[in-house]
Amino acid sequence: MSLDNETGLDPPGIRIRPVSGLVAADYFAAGYFVWAVLIANLASIGYEEKNMYMAAYDWRLSFQNTEVPL
Structure with a gap:
């Protein structure tokens, strides 16, 4: 589950x-x-479920990388 050391994204x-x-x-x-x-x-x-929403968050990513399209 670790990220790439260079990019901070998935290996x-x-x-x-x-x-x-x-x-x-x-x-x-x-x-x-x-x-x-x-x-x-x-x-x-x-x-x-159509009335409620659960926001999933990938805690491994840096703030900048949360907006990078994967």
Whole structure:
């Protein structure tokens, strides 16, 4: 999961991206919830994936490289 030392981007031939959607932050690992309870409670009062948005973020990239099209 490390980045190229020269460019600060993915190494050649490897592409890792954050998961998109609500599943990006519901559970950290099986049994360890992060936002799953909040998402379930919002769903119980009528929210759906089309009403909510989870912003995925690639924490490995520098601020300048977050805008580089990959």
